[in-house]
Amino acid sequence: MSVASKLAKGIPQSLLEELRSSGGTLEHEILHKLSHLPAMAEVQPRKRVLEMPEYHPPLAGRNALRLDFNENTIAPSPRVLAKMREITAETLTIYPERQAVEEIVAQAHGLTAEQVLLTNGVDEAIHLMACAFLDEGDEALICTPTFFMYDVSVAMMTSGLVKVQCDDSFEFPFERFLDAITPRTKLIIVASPNNPTGSTISREHLLAIAEAAPQAVLMVDEAYYHFHGDSVMSDVGSIANIIVARTFSKAYGLANLRAGMLCGPKRLIDFVRKVSSPYNVNGVALAVLPEAVADQEYLNSYTTLIHQGRERVQETCKQWGIRTWPSAANFVLMDIGAKHKLLVDAMRRRGVLLRDRSADPGCDGYVRITIGSEQQVTAGLDALRASLDEIQWTPAESVLAQGRTAKGERDYE
Numbered sequence: 001m002s003v004a005s006k007l008a009k010g011i012p013q014s015l016l017e018e019l020r021s022s023g024g025t026l027e028h029e030i031l032h033k034l035s036h037l038p039a040m041a042e043v044q045p046r047k048r049v050l051e052m053p054e055y056h057p058p059l060a061g062r063n064a065l066r067l068d069f070n071e072n073t074i075a076p077s078p079r080v081l082a083k084m085r086e087i088t089a090e091t092l093t094i095y096p097e098r099q100a101v102e103e104i105v106a107q108a109h110g111l112t113a114e115q116v117l118l119t120n121g122v123d124e125a126i127h128l129m130a131c132a133f134l135d136e137g138d139e140a141l142i143c144t145p146t147f148f149m150y151d152v153s154v155a156m157m158t159s160g161l162v163k164v165q166c167d168d169s170f171e172f173p174f175e176r177f178l179d180a181i182t183p184r185t186k187l188i189i190v191a192s193p194n195n196p197t198g199s200t201i202s203r204e205h206l207l208a209i210a211e212a213a214p215q216a217v218l219m220v221d222e223a224y225y226h227f228h229g230d231s232v233m234s235d236v237g238s239i240a241n242i243i244v245a246r247t248f249s250k251a252y253g254l255a256n257l258r259a260g261m262l263c264g265p266k267r268l269i270d271f272v273r274k275v276s277s278p279y280n281v282n283g284v285a286l287a288v289l290p291e292a293v294a295d296q297e298y299l300n301s302y303t304t305l306i307h308q309g310r311e312r313v314q315e316t317c318k319q320w321g322i323r324t325w326p327s328a329a330n331f332v333l334m335d336i337g338a339k340h341k342l343l344v345d346a347m348r349r350r351g352v353l354l355r356d357r358s359a360d361p362g363c364d365g366y367v368r369i370t371i372g373s374e375q376q377v378t379a380g381l382d383a384l385r386a387s388l389d390e391i392q393w394t395p396a397e398s399v400l401a402q403g404r405t406a407k408g409e410r411d412y413e
């Protein structure tokens, strides 16, 4: 008796007919599958977990001038460091208490504690937003190129990620974005300033998006807010479907402590709080956050430094014939063209890390440089000049790129 005949009892009639007419091919296939049964019997995650992309930022070997991750490249406020030194051994034995710090941070932003959820960085905030608001089949809407963690967290919950690609100006495609909203849109994420482009979207346009999609939450990722200054934070009390995300990783210089926050109407924040662990933010971060938000003087001096450095980098790029885009963040995107990888490698050999964004949609040949202190900007530009010479880069390679158009969907690195 053939395997097909033995299996036939448990096989639906239609499949049985297919099996008979396959002339043995299907039987062979079944045998092959059966031979892999132990592997098939292994535990499998949810379908969405199998299908979601992975994010592996190039973190290894960063003992160099870090102009690659848009971190603060100097140090946090001295008040933060002083507070950290007060932390006792016993403090580390206690579960972290988030609520008291939420009250302080909320007050510093003109909000109530109920309108604020502290998170383990904005990365976790994005993850929690996807968990709280997306079911399989729902749509989430983003504008690309943008921060890759939106893809990851959305894909964990639904296959319905809708991407609206910017053109090569990287200006926010407001009309096309509005057109992409459907009754199934449940979550909209917009970074302003955006990463990796540095572009922004106006408050008026953000409010119009929120109004056009009352069934969706609009999450405005203001990770780079301090380098820009425009915000919709003052709207979270009056608009029912806007949540603002802020990070302590950039201007505050606390990337290693992993702290961010979501600010929005109590009703929405309650849902997100529900899916969050009560101990998601560590006690060291909680101890220093009140100092960080209170030290406006530090923030002002750091952002002034970034504005000056950004201006210098853009001006120098212009002189050297490298196309850049207007940036409201602590980085500048440079159009290097075909030699993008050669440049990043040459810079690394000189001890300066840049981030090749070529794999981002519409970013072929583009490399991002983070703005640091005056000295770091000087070192970065010196290395950039030497590296460009080494790879025999000419302005034509950037100018040529102006003929390129946004390429749409690509794999990220």
Ligand SMILES: Cc1ncc(COP(=O)(O)O)c(C=O)c1O
Residues within 6 Å of the ligand: 069, 070, 120, 121, 122, 123, 124, 147, 191, 194, 195, 221, 223, 246, 247, 248, 249, 255, 259, 260
């Ligand atoms: C737009 C944007 N949002 C969020 C983050 C992540 O912030 P956090 O360090 O708070 O997780 C980044 C980091 O690069 C970013 O560029």
